Amino acid sequence: MSISLRLIEVPKPELASQFLRTWRVSGRVICGALREAGIEMSEWKAASMRNRNYECYFQRIYERDEVRPLSSTFVKVRGNEVGDILEIRAKIVGPTTDAQGRLAPAVLRIFEIIVRQACWRDFEDTLASIQNLRNVEDERFGSYLSFTREAGSGNNFDFVLGLKATSGSQVRTRTYFSTERWLAPTPRNVSANFILMDPLDTSISATCAH
Template identity: 25%
Template sequence: MSVAPLRKKSRAVFWIAAIVIGSIILATALFANGMHNLRALDARYHLDLFKGAAQQPPTPAVTAAAAQTATGQAANPKPAETGAPRSPPANPATTTAPARAPVQTPATPAKAPAAAKVKHARRSHLFDTPVDALRGAFIRSWRTTGPMLCADLIKSGLPVGEWRQSALGVGTYECSYEIQKGGNGDSNAASFFIIIRGTPAGELDNIRIKVIMPDNVDGRAIGETFIDGVVQLLTETRWLDFQTALEAIGKLQDVTQRAFGAKLAFFREFQNDRSFNLQLGLERKTPEEIRTGIVFDKARWTLPSPSPVK
């Protein structure tokens, strides 16, 4: 026995049911909320489905007083002025009052259909012009701490000592190291001085090195110590793009590099041709860098930062 006709009948019933249900859903969507969606569709595609719905404004009706006056004048014309005696007035009780014209009530004008509200598509603000007052910038931070950097320099051969409170005040901590070869006041004396400063919490502020390298054996030895210390600092801070300044520093040429709110400067002192300074630290000057620095300044946070996961 074949079941093909039953399958065809089942498919037909399914499609008829689907069309009926779809039509009901479509009609509900179009006619809901006072045919809001249908009016929007009409306005979008200019179908003019509601063009004849608007009624013409009615003609202003004649007031009741004007109609009554006109009727009274037509029913009782004024008698002519003659010499004949006037007849006595008729009994008011038996006098028929003139018929009054029906009072016409002004028709209330039909309300025009409400204009369909055009839905504006949501617009992304991703490509809007940045607002200067809110613009930020990428900034650098120290990738190490004061105690860690001091410990690493000690391991590399610079005995800077432990991270300790500075003589400048309670809010400053530092570690430093100084070596001098030659007597005080000797023009051929060589010296090396490094100081690393920061906060009691271990956050770094700046690093400074001052070196005097005369053209003699002591000066060349100090120069090697200086270069080794600079390479160690740039390695520990992990600001590897500043390593491009090592070539100029090795040639004792002035060089300044800035990137992402950090600065490296190496320059010769004006009064001594063999005396040099190196400065490494954070320097945020632009408004964008300052705004970003304020956001990530832990001292301004109202809630403590979470402790690191052990």
């Protein structure tokens, strides 16, 4: 019996990995959660006939002039055909606020659902900044959230929530544990009595572990 040298060689610090987050909810589920809250998101489907990207989106224009919207809300959840989320983006133009300058509850609710469905609890403290229309940018464990006022525009705001591996250790972790590396089924590693489930039809609970 031979033993792989990888099991006995001295660890190399420069090759260390790092804890890295993953999405704990599918695109279809988060789109459904937004619809259940009364936000008229489209169905989770292919962006086009020739495009393997999937998405759902919502757009509401409240007021516009002859050139562009003066007040609007736009949300898009973008992912792939198996339901993995790539990124969530939103844009609010001329948002309605109360006397204290706080974002209208109906629009804030969109961001609350997105952040809480992601189950990354340490991002929930960014909701106070979003409510008060203050810039906030945060990056933790390869996940990032930003809510910023557009440069050169008085009252337009962009929101982004997603994953990115930036440091060398994060890139190594993402590469090593990639779906393509470990979960690509082949005739040799799928037994005859093993039934593959369609990820899009699998209900993923948004209940976060404590």
